[in-house]
Amino acid sequence: MIVNQPIGVIDSGVGGLTVAKEIMRQLPNEEIVYFGDNLRCPYGPRPFTEVQTYTWQMVRYLLRHHDIKMLVIACNTATAAVYEQIKEALSIPVIGVIHPGARSALKESHTRHIGVIGTVGTINSKAYVHALHDIYKNVVVTDLACPEFVPLVESGDLNSRHTRDVIRERLNLIKHDPKMDTLILGCTHYPLLREVIKDVVGDKIQLIDSGEETAREVSTILYHKNIKRKLETKPHHIFYTTGSPSIMGMIVQNWLALFPEVNTVSLEEIEMIG
Amino acid sequence: MIVNQPIGVIDSGVGGLTVAKEIMRQLPNEEIVYFGDNLRCPYGPRPFTEVQTYTWQMVRYLLRHHDIKMLVIACNTATAAVYEQIKEALSIPVIGVIHPGARSALKESHTRHIGVIGTVGTINSKAYVHALHDIYKNVVVTDLACPEFVPLVESGDLNSRHTRDVIRERLNLIKHDPKMDTLILGCTHYPLLREVIKDVVGDKIQLIDSGEETAREVSTILYHKNIKRKLETKPHHIFYTTGSPSIMGMIVQNWLALFPEVNTVSLEEIEMIG
Numbered sequence: 001m002i003v004n005q006p007i008g009v010i011d012s013g014v015g016g017l018t019v020a021k022e023i024m025r026q027l028p029n030e031e032i033v034y035f036g037d038n039l040r041c042p043y044g045p046r047p048f049t050e051v052q053t054y055t056w057q058m059v060r061y062l063l064r065h066h067d068i069k070m071l072v073i074a075c076n077t078a079t080a081a082v083y084e085q086i087k088e089a090l091s092i093p094v095i096g097v098i099h100p101g102a103r104s105a106l107k108e109s110h111t112r113h114i115g116v117i118g119t120v121g122t123i124n125s126k127a128y129v130h131a132l133h134d135i136y137k138n139v140v141v142t143d144l145a146c147p148e149f150v151p152l153v154e155s156g157d158l159n160s161r162h163t164r165d166v167i168r169e170r171l172n173l174i175k176h177d178p179k180m181d182t183l184i185l186g187c188t189h190y191p192l193l194r195e196v197i198k199d200v201v202g203d204k205i206q207l208i209d210s211g212e213e214t215a216r217e218v219s220t221i222l223y224h225k226n227i228k229r230k231l232e233t234k235p236h237h238i239f240y241t242t243g244s245p246s247i248m249g250m251i252v253q254n255w256l257a258l259f260p261e262v263n264t265v266s267l268e269e270i271e272m273i274g
Numbered sequence: 275m276i277v278n279q280p281i282g283v284i285d286s287g288v289g290g291l292t293v294a295k296e297i298m299r300q301l302p303n304e305e306i307v308y309f310g311d312n313l314r315c316p317y318g319p320r321p322f323t324e325v326q327t328y329t330w331q332m333v334r335y336l337l338r339h340h341d342i343k344m345l346v347i348a349c350n351t352a353t354a355a356v357y358e359q360i361k362e363a364l365s366i367p368v369i370g371v372i373h374p375g376a377r378s379a380l381k382e383s384h385t386r387h388i389g390v391i392g393t394v395g396t397i398n399s400k401a402y403v404h405a406l407h408d409i410y411k412n413v414v415v416t417d418l419a420c421p422e423f424v425p426l427v428e429s430g431d432l433n434s435r436h437t438r439d440v441i442r443e444r445l446n447l448i449k450h451d452p453k454m455d456t457l458i459l460g461c462t463h464y465p466l467l468r469e470v471i472k473d474v475v476g477d478k479i480q481l482i483d484s485g486e487e488t489a490r491e492v493s494t495i496l497y498h499k500n501i502k503r504k505l506e507t508k509p510h511h512i513f514y515t516t517g518s519p520s521i522m523g524m525i526v527q528n529w530l531a532l533f534p535e536v537n538t539v540s541l542e543e544i545e546m547i548g
Binding site for chain 2: 026027028029093099100103104106107134135136137138212215216217219220221223224228232
């Protein structure tokens with residue numbers, strides 16, 4: 001039965017695990033198959049056509065090996081680059097991380113002055129600006145690329161003095177609009193820097209975690225499509241990585257408190273699929 | 275074009291205006307046609323079969339007079355009584371207030387001990403309990419009917435000593451579970467008592483406003499169905515009531531800061547439709 005099939009979650013690396021974790025928390029009965037393209041991570045600074053190709057390779061791999069009932073693109077850069085195309089092409093529901101974040105920001109903001117931070121790829125695409133204007137044309141959006149943030153997270157440096165200095169210096173560039181009351185964390189790595197970002201921007205600005213919102217949207221769509229998992233057995237999540245399975249396994253164990261099945265996929269294998 | 279048609283919002287009276295207001299705030303480009311059955315309000319204490327009949331009458335009236343693209347049942351009692359039936363019967367998307375509230379509570383709660391307050395009809399139906407268990411079977415739900423709350427709101431007595439005493443006395447009955455960290459306001463009138471309820475239950479319990487969450491879900495479904503309004507003209511909202519148009523007009527003006535078009539519908543007229 002399609003309802004008992006897993007939800008596919010793809011990301012350039014481990015950032016999307018924050019989204020997977022939220023899906024597991026909000027929907028503990030659903031099964032996930034996760035694909036992280038760690039070997040080619042990060043996607044943020046890459047040309048868009050390359051991000052499109054890489055993302056499609058992950059999608060095709062998952063579709064070939066699992067009868068997934070829904071696809072979640074848990075990476076802002078990939079969503080910005082290729083979400084519309086994939087949504088158009090597949091017959092299953094496809095959820096990206098950008099629209100849920102935009103909707104949530106419009107719910108939380110009272111001034112309708114909204115900030116967005118993300119990778120160079122995400123910010124240059126203007127995907128958040130379009131998503132916000134598409135709902136409300138008069139919203140005032142200030143956006144800023146933060147190319148230093150992902151490397152800080154990937155190096156595990158979440159709260160050193162250096163990290164705080166880098167974040168403070170970068171975010172000073174977005175603080176010029178005194179009416180801004182909401183800031184979208186437009187990259188799945190950023191929630192790991194949440195405390196430092198909160199300290200820098202202050203209490204008056206509400207932070208929106210696109211990942212949390214995406215998980216809720218997954219819940220909404222499963223319900224309205226009537227495809228919630230019916231089995232009552234404990235879900236068995238599966239992880240794929242193009243990188244090191246032991247590193248992926250360790251991170252999953254630390255972040256998700258799971259002893260996961262992690263499989264390696266070679267680049268040759270996914271490039272061959274097309 | 276269907277995309278430019280209004281969203282129908284129905285309620286037993288004025289409580290659903292809190293939902294309509296949130297839709298207007300989160301989706302300022304959408305047009306709403308609102309139906310309030312003020313003459314037969316409240317629905318909370320009525321038998322379910324009666325609530326079903328009354329709700330269907332509003333739905334049929336709206337469908338006959340407006341080519342609505344979506345229906346929002348902005349009343350917890352009506353949602354509990356007849357949501358599944360209406361969703362099944364109509365070809366347009368139908369959104370009730372119960373599932374969005376349940377999903378949101380599961381997002382916010384960390385202990386998975388969740389409280390629900392509502393009318394006698396809503397609580398007796400166990401609709402929230404089912405919606406919560408349907409997503410996560412191990413959630414612990416404590417629910418409580420609060421029959422005094424709607425009359426307090428309807429009488430405009432939102433913050434007197436009497437109101438605070440009544441709310442304190444009633445909510446003391448739900449405070450026995452020390453692990454409860456989230457409380458669903460399972461009636462669209464209750465957000466108007468939010469401050470008093472907050473004072474009584476304390477800071478450690480997060481309040482979930484089903485109306486806010488419903489508006490966000492409307493946004494999600496409009497997007498995924500690709501039926502957002504494309505016209506850029508200012509939306510013209512229309513209101514119907516079975517009660518006094520001048521009272522409805524005054525309340526809309528106060529709550530929604532609109533000078534509304536309010537039309538009266540006689541009971542004979544909606545009973546005739548069936």
